[in-house]
Amino acid sequence: MSILNNKFNTKHDTAPFSQIKNEDYLPAFQAAIASAKKEVDSIIANPEKPNFKNTIEAMAYSGATLDRISSLFFNLHSAETNDELQKIAQEVSPLLSEFGNDIRLNEKLFARVKAVYDQKKTLDLTAEQITLLDKQYKSFSRNGANLSEDKKNQLREIDKELSKISLEFGENVLSETHAFQLHITDAKDLSGLPEGTIEAAKELAASLEKEGWVFTLDYPSYIPFVTYADNRELRKKMAIAFGAKGFGNNEYDNQKIVLRIAQLRFERAQLLGYNSHAHFVLEERMAESPEKVNRFLNDLLEKAKPAATKEFAQLAAFAKKTDGIEQLEKWDGAYYSEKLKQELFNLDDEKLKPYFKLENVLNGAFTVAQRLFGLHFTEVTGIDKYHADVKTYEVNDADGKLVAIFYADFFPRKGKRNGAWMTSFKSQFVENGTNERPHISIVCNFTKPTETKPSLLTFNEVTTLFHEFGHALHGMLADTTYPSLSGTSVYWDFVELPSQVLENWCYEPEALALFAHHYETGAIIPIEYIQKIKESASFQEGIATMRQLSFGLLDMAWHGQDPNGITDLKAFETEQFANTALYPDVKENAMSTSFSHIFQGGYSSGYYSYKWAEVLDADAFEYFQEQGIFNTEVAAKFREHILSKGGTEHPMVLYKRFRGQEPQPDALLKRAGLL
Template identity: 70%
Template sequence: MKNPLLEKFKTSFSTVPFSIIKNKHFKPAFIEAINSAKKEIDSITNNKSVPTYNNTIEALEFSGQNLDTISRIFFNLNSAETNDEIQKIAQEVSPMLSEFANDITLNEHLFKRVQLIYDIKDELNLTPEQDMLLTNKYKGFVRNGANLNEDKKSELRIIDAELSKLKLKFGENVLAETNKFELHLTKKSQLKGLPDSAIEAAELTAKQKEKEGWVFTLDYPSYVPFMTYADDRELRKKMALAFGAKAFQNDKFDNQQIVLDLVNKRYKRATLLGYKSHSHFVLEERMAEKPENVITFLNDLLVKAKPAAKSEFNRLAEIAEKDGVSQLEKWDSAYYSEKLKKEIFNLEEEKLKPYFKLENAIDGVFQISNKLYDLNFEEIFTIDKYHEDVKTYKVTDTSGNYISILYADFFPRKGKRNGAWMTSFKGQWKKDNENSRPHISIVCNFTKPTTTKPSLLTFNEVTTLFHEFGHALHGMLANTTYPSLSGTNVYWDFVELPSQLLENWCYEKEALNLFARHFETNELIPMELIDKIKKSSNFLEGMHTLRQISFGILDMEWHSKNPAKIKNVKDFETATFKNTQLYPNVKENCMSTSFSHIFQGGYSSGYYSYKWAEVLDADAFAMFLENGIFDKETSEKFKCNVLEKGGTIKPMDLYISFRGKKPSNNALLKRAGLLK
């Protein structure tokens, strides 16, 4: 069988030829690519020449590139355009990939070659990037079992294969639960309070499902407006209970045992490698360095955020009491938050949406990227896509040099997991005098167009777009020699800096004036609305901060100790949330069973990094505010010292080279209104 995944892509910019790739191609391609990569590894291992940087470290770095390409394509599709067949293939190939990764790191002869070079690295006159690559390669072996005896190496292989399958199953269950639930309404009275846009979208969903009336789902563009505006408290409760019970219903999609298996196997793996816990293992390669530092950081924020959060919660309770609600529950949160926002700022999300047509917001982030980093974006229609909704762009600099390909996938659908993320189909590297440019993708779940209106974004969706685009810039502007050090291949608690930094432009008049225009009249967003957006930027910041801290603490509790004695996921979670809890506990709900960031994604022992990066981004944006949000010198410094450098230099050194000093918590606390 001819397999397009095993041939050189004969496409514009060597992009993925999605239209000719079928599901049946993946497994044979993985098998063939793994075998080819094994041969490359064997040729490095069995090289009779004296180990050198070039014939060992660089050779290792550039080995298995075809396997990497196939993996990127397949697992990106498994997140954005999956189906039963793809999920089945994922369960089959994940252990194979895990075994192959172990074949490398547990290869004693290969490790000896790497170790020989590492031991004399001070004599080699390496560049900082070469030194970082060598250090990473050496640590990669040590941290993945190179120094274990054969019995323990075998044990590690078994654990890694099991972990790869568990993570996949966790994600499949969450997606199945999201798709399974729908709220089907047939009476107009049940829609009271909902904006026309939400009603129209629900009517469209019902028609697509061949039903009368209106259908609301657990996809964010459907769920969030319902929880924010629906007057019917019982219906809000029904939606909230369904959302919070994902993979926590003792059925075939239940994740409780999977969570326990994951944390126990992660702990076992870490202790096998000589670490005290999974968190100790993970944080050794993070800016935070160790669990104690993360816990101190979160507790320090908790002390400052909790009084503000309690005060804000009491204000919401007062408003709810006017409606006869004696006890504020989780399903009241968004609803009364919106009422309070309207009372304080006279600002309604629905009044903002007409100014944030998706196409205009995309154009806005493009213009801002042009002003900051001299990038141009041209939509092109000659590139294959994995779904008709996807948009494709060629990115160039102001001199016309090709920088990147960008894929953008904005709307929810059945085979796509919830949330928003940035990924890549191809990384960036330099080899044989060529700077091979990246293919970057952003994936979101925004409000779909209806029959009468284009896609109009909530302000939260606008900041999400900017967030993911910040990650995309990190990927697109990558300019390093080695693929494993390129773009977003940085410490996990540094990766959120570019994304969270770009969100700041959403609140600035100078930036909003570039794109925030009424979709019908083309009128620029009024200054009074910009003022309200700015003033409301700290709205309920105490509660939001407390919520993020609680997730970070839950992550650390799962991963920084021996979890062997934990028998009940819900009981453990309830006890962990005790010090950060504002709303009454809901017995039918459990967060851990759908906490994809830490149990499916790469955030285990890393969820704190969102708040950690906020410290960096607030401090970094303070410099832009001092010099002007489009100041060329400042943006050039950020581009050259952070965005282009990837993981070639330690993050704090990169940050200091941009900012001239270490970051201070004060910028974040001041911005959040938590600093007295």
């Protein structure tokens, strides 16, 4: 029996990472699947008439070991992978998808669930129990329980293939990211780059036993390069490589995989009686239907497009005046935007970074959480971790009671995917009178400290940290009975509210005063910098909104219709971008082939939710602003009705309880300067 299948004999039941070997995973998964099946069999074999407790609740607590192993394994697969783990993932994913289907397509189990569901109106259930019952029933009906046997088998095959190829998609993107290096040996090609970026590139080159400097497609290397490098040809080289991931007609090409994923999702939706994958997905979202999402996106587009067109014309004129650029290209955007921003606001990241030392920003997030929700974060060393870079914390409430365990993993490395995310190693739930507290983690890719400098964040990275920390608070403050409704287990277009609302504190002088101190002198960030941060917050907001909307519309195009007529991925994409494109197309590039959010993550038919949640967050933060950004009464309402409730009730019900009304889009348009 693997260590993974037993109760962990560790502090706070934390994962014993250092004791787990790669070869433990496969047998652990197999054993956990077998025992989860036994639990299900005993629910089915129960001679008593099906009721909420012996069927719905019993299912809610079944498979706990399998869930735990899955979360440990797949979190490491994202944050600390290697060839061996990738191979295991390819073996394990079909097993899990097969097991999921064994449950969802089990007629006897569904008969019991349906028997309880059919008497829903006569049962005396809490709001959370009603939600659990609805979710359990839908997890069957939306996954083929009402299908004939041959169609059930068809569904199994689709799910098996989907789980394998979406993994393959992600592995190809990772391989392409690692395959490219820009090796510079002439110092004049570094012109314009910040010294921290140059130093990191030098250290990377040395670690690869190369002379000079090496730049990669990892965000902390790529973003500063295309933003600051004066050498236009090299910016072009980097940008084209970045945009060509999965589109190189090589062994890592994702074109066929994207078409296949879209086709399989469509087939699956049709099999279940839905018009398209988007119709299937959106039934369980606040937005409800593709028509509503497209209306929402196009509505915003109409409001943002005039601003975006004006901003783009201003940027093009600036590039022409500055360097005689006749045609603004994609590799010019970040570079000239940064220069124009400096000219308009005299504010650049290099000026701001000394005030945003990573440790100070993290402590700032902790202080904000303490002032709003009474939480205390204490770094602890007695908790096992999966990499030396990871930091571990105990989170306690004002009375010293344990609220959560918090892991923070901040720096890029081989085997860690790009971007930033929040995840959990253990959910919160209540069983046998014990409130099991969650183990929550945030994973980012910030610039590593060098020999001469600590990790100094760009302002964008500061908001990223607060964003992920907002998700983390949603997980940490969870207070529900059932694990499947806890924390961030909410409708997908609601999940970004806690994360996006927390970003607002990064723009407030009162909050910045808590953590924005110069790393050498300790001086607080000058008030004029804060004013400029606020003023520049809506700089090129039209362009940024158009970009987000273009991704949302592309997602809906892949998933809101029959994709079988699409033979040329690039031509299809170009057509979808026609209404939102500002820059000329780059023939070597495609978006979909590395659009991991929708082809590997859970955002298919859901990318719009970033903008949807922005409407919620602007409206929610307006409430804080009216009462004071550290107002404990508003914070208590936010905690009680949003953060602690997870997915126990419909999000609009929860939101209205907090806010007293439905969200108003005007707050967002006002904040973005689009009104």
